[in-house]
Every structure is written in C-alpha cells, then in structure tokens.
Amino acid sequence: MRLGVLDVGSNTVHLLMVDAHRGGHPTPMSxxxxxxxLAEQIDKNGDLTRKCADSLVETIAEFSGIARSSGCEEMMAFATSAVRxxxxxxxxxxxxxxxTGVTLEVLPGEDEARLTFLAVRRWFGWSAGRILNLDIGGGSLEICSGIDEDPDVALSLQLGAGRLTREWMPEAPPDRRRIAVLRDxxxxxxxxxxxxxxxxxxxxxxxxxxxxxRSLARLTGxxxxxxxxxxxxxxTATGLRQIIAFISRMTASDRAExxxxxxxxxxxxxxxxxxxxxxxxxxxxxSVDICPWALREGLILRKLDTDLGHGTKGE
Structure with a gap:
C-alpha cells in the first residue's frame, strides 16, 4: 500500500510517500x-503568528493534494514541538x-522520542544491543535508551535548535560570552x-x-x-568541538554556503x-553513528505493525 506521512516540524513541513507492506522495507516514492x-515565528505571547498560520494552512492544502494525486491510500499528518x-x-x-480537511495530530514529546527509537532499532537491528539515541529538532531534544523496540527511557526536553537560536542567539555571529553562558x-x-x-x-x-x-556530521567529513x-x-566529539569553533564565527549567510x-x-x-x-x-x-531513519519512518513502521498486522503481503 502507498502511505503518506505529513510531518509539520519546527523547521520544515515534509511530505514523505512510501510503498510499504508489513515485514518489508518501506520504499520511498517521493x-x-x-x-x-515555525519555531522562529512565535510572537511575544507564545503564539504562532497569523502569517505563519496562513503559510501552514496553504502548505498543508498543497501537500494533501499531492498525496491524493499520487495515489496515497492513507496520509498520516502530525505536528511536533512548534505547534505543540x-x-x-x-x-x-x-x-x-x-x-484543508486534514486532521493534524499533535505528538507528545515522549511519543515522538519512542517512534524515532523504533525506526532506529529497525535500522540497526537486534545485534546492536542497547541503543542510546539523540535527536535534535527545531523545538526539542529527544533522548532514548533501550534494548527493545520500545525504549526504557524516553525523554523530550525543550532544547531544540530553533528555540535556542530565538532565545539565545538572535545575532550572527553570536557573542562569545553568550556561547559560554549557553554551554553552562x-x-x-x-x-x-x-x-x-x-x-x-x-x-x-x-x-x-x-x-x-546529519549536517554536523557532513561538516566534519x-x-x-x-x-x-x-x-x-x-x-565525533572532537570533530564537533572543532566545527563549533569554526561556524560560530560566521554569519548565517556564510554558513549557508x-x-x-x-x-x-x-x-x-x-x-x-x-x-x-x-x-x-x-x-x-x-562518537555517534548517524541513522537515516527517524520519526517519519517510525510512524510508518508503527502503522504497518498495527493496522496491517492481521493481513499478509498481497492481501
């Protein structure tokens, strides 16, 4: 079956469509x-701005149309910390x-962490043993640890990159003393x-x-x-420290290059x-190993496990 996942994240709205069946590897189609x-468009009252909401509605309507025209049998739509x-x-x-007619489900932070962990476990397999996973979004940081598909510990902290940029680093390059205070x-x-x-x-x-x-790993080679x-x-931690010293002296436009x-x-x-x-x-x-699967894949895997658990391939 063809499934769509509409992910309203703190930075990006992302529509992923896959062909999938229970027990199989989800194949990305588009x-x-x-x-x-969104994480950068919060007003002084803590609300998403009207302009931001307008853009969100317009984007969801457009992406929902793409999913329908692409033959998606079902589209799962969810939002994370910025909307939450x-x-x-x-x-x-x-x-x-x-x-738009789209029901946008808001995922609690702990659910976000657990679904991401499920994807990581399926990617690396049981032979990986106890896995510790870190995920940095625009609004939150998720940390999980476990030996099963459902982690023993699943935490969501309000330490996202967009949130901290808005609260701590409105200028670029940031003040050196502010970086030291933020580290502490x-x-x-x-x-x-x-x-x-x-x-x-x-x-x-x-x-x-x-x-x-993924971006930080790419910057370190x-x-x-x-x-x-x-x-x-x-x-690696060493490579990360070196890249921080480099990019923290740059303007945002220079970093984009x-x-x-x-x-x-x-x-x-x-x-x-x-x-x-x-x-x-x-x-x-x-050091950390970068996993290409995360929350969107976790949602797809959970959907296949639950909704299609009674069927078999081809039914």
Missing part, C-alpha cells in the same frame, strides 16, 4: 518539503481541519536527564538522528547524502551544534 521555520507548544495550537489545528546552562539543563539515561544501562551503540546531526543511506556516517548546511537551517546550526556537544558531554559519548 519527498516534498517546504521550509516554514504554541499558545494558539488549538485554534491553528481547527483552522487546518476547516480549510545546557550542562545544568541536561544533568537530571543524563543521570536518568545512564542509570538505565550502558549503551552498546550510540546513535543520532535528525537533520541537525562524513559522506554526502548522494552516497546513499547505507554508507556509515559518524560524528557550507556543504551540508541548507539555507533554512543556517541560522540555527550553531545552537544545534551546542546542544549536540552538551548532550554528548553529559552522556559521556565520544
């Missing part, structure tokens, strides 16, 4: 994106439903979470998902996306790098 940067945390979330969701603040914010995660057991494999980690998803890509950094994420890559550095430091991690 991918359509729009960079709305907005003060006017209910009003925006109601408007989306009224004007992140260490304090992550202390309790790190204690909980480390208490669940030592990881056999540490993994990172999300565009932020990992293979480009054109090399395919199965090429091993890693990010770097290979692996898209223009819509150039403004927040420094904050994302600092969150990655602080997370790895708090968890005593020296």
């Amino acid at each position: 991918s359509t994106k729009a960079a709305l940067r 945390d907005a003060g006017n979330s209910d009003a925006v969701l109601a408007r989306v439903l009224d004007e 603040w992140l260490d304090a914010e992550l202390a309790d979470a790190a204690k909980q995660v480390k208490g669940s057991g030592k990881a056999d494999l540490t993994v990172a998902t999300s565009k932020t980690f 990992a293979a480009p996306s054109s090399a395919g998803p199965r090429v091993r890509r890693t990010l 770097l290979e692996g950094v898209s223009s819509d994420r150039a403004s927040q890559i420094v904050a994302g790098a600092l969150v990655a550095e602080a997370s790895m430091r708090a968890l005593d991690v020296e």
Whole structure:
C-alpha cells in the first residue's frame, strides 16, 4: 500500500510517500518539503503568528493534494514541538481541519522520542544491543535508551535548535560570552536527564538522528547524502568541538554556503551544534553513528505493525 506521512516540524513541513507492506522495507516514492521555520515565528505571547498560520494552512492544502494525486491510500499528518507548544495550537489545528480537511495530530514529546527509537532499532537491528539515541529538532531534544523496540527511557526536553537560536542567539555571529553562558546552562539543563539515561544501562551503540546531526556530521567529513543511506556516517566529539569553533564565527549567510548546511537551517546550526556537544558531554559519548531513519519512518513502521498486522503481503 502507498502511505503518506505529513510531518509539520519546527523547521520544515515534509511530505514523505512510501510503498510499504508489513515485514518489508518501506520504499520511498517521493519527498516534498517546504521550509516554514515555525519555531522562529512565535510572537511575544507564545503564539504562532497569523502569517505563519496562513503559510501552514496553504502548505498543508498543497501537500494533501499531492498525496491524493499520487495515489496515497492513507496520509498520516502530525505536528511536533512548534505547534505543540504554541499558545494558539488549538485554534491553528481547527483552522487546518476547516480549510484543508486534514486532521493534524499533535505528538507528545515522549511519543515522538519512542517512534524515532523504533525506526532506529529497525535500522540497526537486534545485534546492536542497547541503543542510546539523540535527536535534535527545531523545538526539542529527544533522548532514548533501550534494548527493545520500545525504549526504557524516553525523554523530550525543550532544547531544540530553533528555540535556542530565538532565545539565545538572535545575532550572527553570536557573542562569545553568550556561547559560554549557553554551554553552562545546557550542562545544568541536561544533568537530571543524563543521570536518568545512564542509570538505565550502558549503551552498546550510540546513535543520532535528525537533520541537525546529519549536517554536523557532513561538516566534519562524513559522506554526502548522494552516497546513499547505507554508507556509515559518524560524528565525533572532537570533530564537533572543532566545527563549533569554526561556524560560530560566521554569519548565517556564510554558513549557508557550507556543504551540508541548507539555507533554512543556517541560522540555527550553531545552537544545534551546542546542544549536540552538551548532550554528548553529559552522556559521556565520544562518537555517534548517524541513522537515516527517524520519526517519519517510525510512524510508518508503527502503522504497518498495527493496522496491517492481521493481513499478509498481497492481501
């Protein structure tokens, strides 16, 4: 069956369509994106701006039409932290439903973490042992650890790259003293979470998902996306520290010229790098393996497991 996943993230609205059956590898058919940067369009009252809501409704209507014309039997539409945390979330969701007919489900942070972990587990398999996974979004940081498909620990912290850019780094390049203060603040914010995660057991494999980690790995020499998803890509703590020293001295427009950094994420890559550095430091991690699967794939896998569990291929 052909499934569509409409992901309203804090940075990007992404429609992924796959052909899939239970027990099989979901085959991507098409991918359509729009960079709305919702996490950066919050007004002083904590609401998504009217202009932002207009863009969101227009984009969802367009992408829903693409899914229908492409033969999607079902489209799962969900939103993460930017919509979840907005003060006017209910009003925006109601408007989306009224004007597009799409029911946009808001995922709790812990569910987001667990679904991402499911995708990571399926990608690396049981032989990976206990997996620790880190995922940096625009609005939140998810941390999971476990030996099964459902993690023992699943945490969602309000430490996303877009959120911290808005709150800490409105200028680029950022002030050096502000970076030092942010590093100390992140260490304090992550202390309790790190204690909980480390208490669940030592990881056999540490993994990172999300565009932020992929971009950082690329900046430190990992293979480009054109090399395919199965090429091993890693990010080391040493390489990360070196790249932070480099990109934190650059303007956003200069960062956008770097290979692996898209223009819509150039403004927040420094904050994302600092969150990655602080997370790895708090968890005593020296390197992470980059996983190409994340939340969207986790939703597809869960859908196949539950809705198609009674059937077999070809039914």
